[in-house]
Each structure stands twice: as C-alpha cells, then as structure tokens.
Amino acid sequence: MLDFTIQNVLIAVSDDYATVDVQIVDNAIAAISPNLQVVGTAIDGKNKLLLPGFFNAHTHSSEMWQRGMMSVLPLELWLAELFDFAPLDPEQIYLSALGTAVETLLSGGTSVVDHLVLIPGLELETIAIATRAYREVGIRAFIAPLIQDESLSAGIPSGESAQTHEPYFRSTAATLEIIEEAVRQFHRPDEGVNILVAPTGIQLCTDALFAGCIELSDRYNLCRHSHLLETRAQEKLAQQKYGCTAVEHLKRIGYLSDRTTLAHCVWLNDADIAILTKTQSTVVHNPLSNLRLGSGIAPILKYRQAGVNVTFGCDGASSNDSQDLLEAIKIGSILHNVTDSDYQHWITPRQAVEMASLGGAKGLNLVDKLGSLTVGKQADLVLYDLTNLSLLPRTDPIGLLVLGRPSNVVNSAWVNGKQIVADGKVTTINVDGLRQELFNRSQWETKRKSETVAQIEAHYRTVMGL
Ligand SMILES: [Zn+2]
Numbered sequence: 001m002l003d004f005t006i007q008n009v010l011i012a013v014s015d016d017y018a019t020v021d022v023q024i025v026d027n028a029i030a031a032i033s034p035n036l037q038v039v040g041t042a043i044d045g046k047n048k049l050l051l052p053g054f055f056n057a058h059t060h061s062s063e064m065w066q067r068g069m070m071s072v073l074p075l076e077l078w079l080a081e082l083f084d085f086a087p088l089d090p091e092q093i094y095l096s097a098l099g100t101a102v103e104t105l106l107s108g109g110t111s112v113v114d115h116l117v118l119i120p121g122l123e124l125e126t127i128a129i130a131t132r133a134y135r136e137v138g139i140r141a142f143i144a145p146l147i148q149d150e151s152l153s154a155g156i157p158s159g160e161s162a163q164t165h166e167p168y169f170r171s172t173a174a175t176l177e178i179i180e181e182a183v184r185q186f187h188r189p190d191e192g193v194n195i196l197v198a199p200t201g202i203q204l205c206t207d208a209l210f211a212g213c214i215e216l217s218d219r220y221n222l223c224r225h226s227h228l229l230e231t232r233a234q235e236k237l238a239q240q241k242y243g244c245t246a247v248e249h250l251k252r253i254g255y256l257s258d259r260t261t262l263a264h265c266v267w268l269n270d271a272d273i274a275i276l277t278k279t280q281s282t283v284v285h286n287p288l289s290n291l292r293l294g295s296g297i298a299p300i301l302k303y304r305q306a307g308v309n310v311t312f313g314c315d316g317a318s319s320n321d322s323q324d325l326l327e328a329i330k331i332g333s334i335l336h337n338v339t340d341s342d343y344q345h346w347i348t349p350r351q352a353v354e355m356a357s358l359g360g361a362k363g364l365n366l367v368d369k370l371g372s373l374t375v376g377k378q379a380d381l382v383l384y385d386l387t388n389l390s391l392l393p394r395t396d397p398i399g400l401l402v403l404g405r406p407s408n409v410v411n412s413a414w415v416n417g418k419q420i421v422a423d424g425k426v427t428t429i430n431v432d433g434l435r436q437e438l439f440n441r442s443q444w445e446t447k448r449k450s451e452t453v454a455q456i457e458a459h460y461r462t463v464m465g466l
Helices: 061-066 075-084 090-105 123-137 172-186 207-220 231-244 246-252 270-279 287-292 300-305 327-338 350-363 395-405 430-442 450-464
Strands: 006-011 017-023 028-033 041-044 046-051 056-057 111-115 140-146 193-195 224-228 262-263 282-285 309-312 382-386 410-415 418-422
Touching: 017 395, 028 327, 041 410, 046 350, 046 395, 056 090, 056 282, 056 309, 056 327, 056 350, 061 090, 061 111, 075 450, 090 111, 090 430, 111 224, 111 410, 123 140, 123 172, 123 193, 140 172, 172 193, 172 207, 172 309, 207 224, 231 246, 231 450, 246 270, 262 287, 270 300, 282 300, 282 350, 287 327, 300 327, 309 327, 309 350, 327 350, 327 395, 350 395
Parallel strands: 006 041, 006 046, 056 111, 111 140, 140 193, 224 262, 262 282, 282 309
Antiparallel strands: 006 017, 017 028, 046 382, 382 410, 410 418
C-alpha cells in the first residue's frame, strides 16, 4: 500500500505560497487542494515545503574516488591526471554510484544522469553494477555510458605541429554493440532505469560513433547526452576538425534534438545559440566544474533569453568536488549576475527551482511525467524541513533554499511514489555502512604525479598560447 496524503504542506503557487494537502495514488499525484480526505498513509507536512524533485543532470559517479585531490589544472590536463589514476574496480563503481545517489537525494535531487566512465574490458559489468546501486537506493537513474572512439591526445588541438594519435583500443562497432546490449539488458524506464546514448563529445568521437548513437537513439527511443564546448581548446579543435563550430557540425549530422542534453556549453556564439533554440536541445549547466577547471562562464542568461532550455548538473566529483545539487543551483544562478548588468535578466530563486526540476524533465523527454507538482504526474517529490536552522528565520522558503546555504534540510523524498528518504535519512540502504566502505577503501593522500600531464603539458601550453 503505497498511497499517501501529505497534509498541511506549503507549496509554491504563482508568486505566493499555499498550504494544501497532496494525495498520491498509484505512484502519481492524484489531488492538490486544502482539506482533502486522507488516502493511504497520512504524512505531516506542517512547516515543510514540498517541491518536485530536482535533476542532477550531469555527473560522473566514479570521480568520487579522486575528489578533493586533483591538481589545479584546466580540463585537458586534468583529464590526463584523472585517467592516470583511475584504475577502478567494479566494487568502487558500486560504492561511488551509491554515494552519488545519496548526496544527490539529500540535496533535493530525485534523478541523476550518470555519464558513467566504463572500465575497459568490463563495460557491461560497469553498467550492471551502477544500475544495481541506483536500483538499491531507489533514485531515478539515467545511465549514460561514456563512450569515445579516439584516444585522449586527440582531444587537444594540434596547432602548427602535425600530431598523430594512437588508435582507440576498441572499435567503433564494438562500442556501439556494447551500448545496444546495455539497452537490451538494463533500459527499463517504467522501473526508473534509463540508458542514454552518450558519446563524450566532438573532441574524442568520430562521426561514425555519433551516427551509430543517433541510430540507436531513434530505434530504442533513447535520450542523447554529450559534453559540448566545455573549453576554449574544444572550440579550436572543432574549427580544426570540421572547419565550422561544433554546434553547426552536430546539427549537420543530426545529433541535436528535443531529447538531447548537452553538458557545459561554455563556448558558443550567437549563431550556435540559435541552433540550440531551433533544435530544442537542452543545456546542462555545471557552474562549479566550469569554475574549478577554469573553463569559463557559460552564457546562461543568453540561453534563457533565446528560449533554450537550461538545467543544472554537479558534474563529476573530481571537478566540483561534491554532489551538492543545491550548491550547483545557487552558484549556477547568481554567477551570471556579473555577466549582464541588466538585472531584469538575472535568474530568480523560483526560476532556478523550475530550471532544476521542469528543465531536467524537458531535457530527458519526460515533461509529461515529471518536473512539477501537477495532478497526473509521477510522484518524484522532496519535502524540506523549514524549521531547520539554515532555513530560519521564516522569510521566503524558496529564496532561502536557493540563496542560503541549506544543510540537512531534506526531510523526505519519494521517487515514483516510493519513499526513500524519511526523517532526513535515506531508508533504502545502510549509509553508515557506505561511509565505512568509502573510508576503508581509501587513504589520505596528497602527493602523486601524473606522467601523462608531464608528457603533454608543453604542447598544451604552446597551442593555447601560454
Ligand atoms: Zn562531465
């Protein structure tokens, strides 16, 4: 018996708040109104705020193992260091997926898009174990296996020098077969597990890989996910590779669509922005990662004025270095005030909440089912405790939730009507046990040196004019 009624809870209505009851029947929102009859279990919503669950719309769960320790480097060199120290095993994949899910949930997220780094040779096992972790926690999972078909050095523009790159260790066809098999085995949207096609980006993928992903996306109705123009180096690389911008190229090959989410989008010009509008593509803004790696400030206010859908992500925990979605929403909102002196364009806390919820649902082609407190939509809900010290004194709850520094404010969370956080604690897994495992499998470490960074740094500096 999963039906329940949240009583006397605060919800946002136009420019105000209202106290209502919310009935959940058969995993969906059945009624929202004052003084409803209790259906199923009664839940006390007094002094609590109910919002639709947010989307952590771009992350890489296994980066959790290197958070806090990555050198201060730009993306291209940072990636070299990351992969020098990333011999992961399946148990690590499992634990970091659990950790990512828990941190996302406890900062207001009920969905996570995991651009999942695959263990070479254990690709399907990696996807299986992440799927298992997300199912155990009960968070809605969008698993986007990260694929490429060019070696890492191809991601840096060659500049004047003629560069040759080692071929990638796995063929494009073999990579696409892995994704198709993953779809057959794990893609179960009705059970909250979705597989996405997710070529990492133009910097490391051939057109053949993009074409194969488009074909799979069309055949199995899969969403598409990629990084796009995160750095200035990628902007240069696109010109070198295609003689046009990356956005023009992706449009030409048919990758952009209303179910395509694109992480970062820092280095787009006005013509590129018009293409995103026209193709109804979604931008996933990862402000902390963009700051941490010095990538730049994405022109989010321009996107919004052009009618481009925007939502938020934490990005992997090695470039953030946390999975606190409320923090990403806060920084991702106020960061842009310095880019445009016309304060009428600035993002308000209510707009930020809508971007984090409805914006995510739109990008993942689920706007009919998720993203708002609407009768008929699935019950992916979060209840915030407005008596928590960080949400006091009583002012504007959403204003304080977005602009303050809320901590431990999630009282309850439901995904598809199933409660997975109660009294501030995840109920589905043993979080103390997870903490112990993360502790046991790691050590305090400050000294290490990436050989690959040493090899490529001089070339990177020359090409980037440093
Ligand atoms: Zn990323």
